[in-house]
Amino acid sequence: MKLILLLFLGQVAPVEVRAFDTPYDAGGSITIIWEMDTAWVAKVSRIGIFRASAPGLQDSLIETLYKPDSVYVDNSAKDNVPYYYRIVVYSDDTLIAEGKTASAAVSTQQWFNGKRLSVLIILIIYTVFLLYFIMRARTNKNLYIRKIAGLEAIDEAVGRSTEMGRPIVYIMGLGYISDIPTVASLAILKRVAYKAAEYNAEVVVPCYDPIVMVAAQETVKEGFVEAGRPDLYKESDIYYLTSDQFGYAAGVDGIMMRQKPGAVFLQGYFYAESLILAETGHSIGAIQISGTTAVTQLPFFIASTDYTLIGEEMYAASAYLSRDALSLGTIKGEDYIKMILVVVILIGALMESAGIRILTDFFSIF
Amino acid sequence: MTTIIWTWVAAFFTLAILSFLYKDNPLYKFAEHVYVGSSAAFTVLYVWVFDAYPKLVIGFKEKAGMQKYMLVIPLLLSLFIILRFIRPLSWLSRWSIAFTVGMAAGLGITGLTQGFLVPQVQASFLPLFVRGETVGQTVLLTMNNVIIVFGTIFTILYFYFSREHKGVLGVSSKVGVTILMLTFGASFGYTIMARISLLIGRIYFLLHNWLRLV
Structure with a gap:
């Protein structure tokens, strides 16, 4: 009713406008808020936001909003420059509300x-x-850490593979060296390499990323050295395959089918290739120990491998195995x-x- | 004509890869080697064209001052990796790896805390009683929140490593692992549906684009 009356009389309703430095930001931003009577909101077709850099200067339109918002963040403000904001509200082409110019707002950076x-x-x-x-x-x-079945089974898997006279295939997934699951996987790889060196078994590590390959080479070498068998270490067993997801899956599948490993370790970050790899490992009768933090791939590992390290169990592996x-x-x-x-x-x-x-x-x- | 040839090539490789379902065979081996080889070569080109060349080579040409000198760091770290081929200097590659792992761990601490941990904890702050419009709705909404809050707590308890899972902790962690398995079951079904749609896509390609039967 008030709106109709004001429109009829050709008057313009006031709007309370407030502008202030956007809190907790890196600067370059001022927040403008305004309040309008709720009765007006339905009639708003556009809101114009004007800005001036000095009180007496002519302000200019910096933004037009086409919905009845009550807040606007001006991200084009310069730090330590005072700005003066004003808003105008239109119902179609009729000016229905206008705010007084808000007091000066200055944008600054916050250090915290x-x-x-x-x-x-x-x-x-x-x-x-x-x-x-x-x-x-x-x-x-002797700080206590509870038993983790998947890690207890590492020695069993390596031993079984040795007894069968077959290699061990260790798959580190599609993670990069900057991914925490890949780093956790390296800790498990070291234990596998150590045990393999003790049992005189071969560890094959096809890698998805060349930097991970370098880290895996160093890790396996360290494991062999710690076991007192550096002579058994073969750098050529840890090699780069490809950085294409399904190219990698196809390559690893081929390796598994041809080398028939006795144990397959799937430790790291995996995506859609997880089931393809785990199913191939299962089809050749290998004992499989998987571990990942990828929530979407864990179901596949749980369904198709013998032991699975779920999420943080993988991270605990390093402490569990090394006890440092x-x-x-x-x-x-x-x-x-x-x-x-x-x-x-x-x-x-x-x-x-x-x-x-x-x-x-x-x-x-x- | 070119399209027809490439359709036949794609169909051949699709069938060659699918032949693995029967057993490992020369056709699969051929497709696998072509796939691995071409994708590895593609990666080399991709890294050069989209990473090394624009960021390093163009960067050295176009950037000035400190921004230009900063590029020396990634250049050196890259060279250290290549030095693996020179045995007396191969140890330098560990510096590159150490830099990357250290950087990732440092960024990960704050990144994961503010990206995952804190938002997930906050999302668990749910009222344990919600009044709905009907009694049934009240029960359902309340049950929903109770499952989320206590499901989260029991699941966290499953990942408690400092004590043997016996007594109250044993029961709680069993509930936690049950919740995990239920979640994994749902995720399994959901993902299988997505995989089926991928298979349908491939079969459609064979029947529509190649054989023109549908």
Whole structure:
């Protein structure tokens, strides 16, 4: 009614406009918000946003919005320059509302993103736990880690392969050296290489990425050296195949069919080729130990391999197999963080149930 | 004419690869070697054309000042990898690997915490009682949230390595692993459907583009 009356009288409704530096950003941005009577919203066809760089200067249109928004972020602002914003609201071609020029807003950079305080706190707590448990593990090497069936089976698989007089094929997936599952896979590869050297077995590692191949060569060599059999190490057994997903799958399938390995390890990050590889390994009767953090591929490994390391079990492998202080401390530290998170989730859910959103807002980082 | 030839080539390789379902055979071997060889060659070209040449060669030509000198770092790290072919200097390749792994681990700590951990924890803050429009809706919405919250907690407990899974922890981790298996089962079915659609795509290519039967 007010709107119709104002339109009839040819008057323009006021709009409260406020402009301020966009909080927690890298600069170059000013947020403009305005408030309009809800009765007006349905009539809005476009909103014009004007900007001037001095109070007396003629402002110019910087953006037109074609929906009844109440916020606009100007990402074209320069840092440390005062800007003056004004908005005009149209219903078709009729001016129905106009805001007074907002007081000056200056964009600046913030050195710390306060929205991510929760990330900082978690990392500080994690680091404290990590350092504490690394120090503890240095004095007490018998820190307990529960049995992980897939890792217990490594020795069995290598032994079986040796008894059958067949090689071991170790597949590291499609991950790059910068992927954490690939790094975890290298730790398992070292153990496999160590055992293979002890049993005088051959380890074949066809690689998807040339840098991973170099890292795998170094790892296998280290395993053979630690086992006291550097003479058995053959660099040519760890080779680059191709960096094409299904080309790699076709190549590894061919290797498996022709070399008939007694044990196949599928450890790393996998994509759609996982089932093709695991099924081929199964068809040749090899004992298969798989492990990945790829949630979509884990079902295939669980269905078609003998043992599967699910997600974090792979990361625990390094500590489990080597039992060095650094890795053990990491696992212990992670475990305590997990327990803290369990408590936080429970408290967060109870607070949400009571309608209290403090914790939810604190963890809202975007 | 060219299209017909390439359709026949694609059909031949499709059938050659599918022949692996019967057993390893010369046809499959041929297709496999062509595929592996051509894809490896393609990768070399791809890396040169889209990475090394525009970022390094063009970069050295067009960039100035500090931005130009910074390119020396990736250039050196790349050369270190190539030095593997010179045995006395092959140890330098470890520097490149160490740099990449260190960088990834450093970026991963904050990246994974703010990209996965914190948002997932926040997404688990769900009310344990939700009032719906009907009693049935109330029960369903509440059950949904309870399953998400406690499913997350029990699954986390499965990945607790510091104690033997006995007693309360044993029961909780068993519930956790059951939830994991249910999730994997659903994911399995969903992905199989996607794979079937890929197979249909290939069969359609053979029947439509090649044989023109459909």
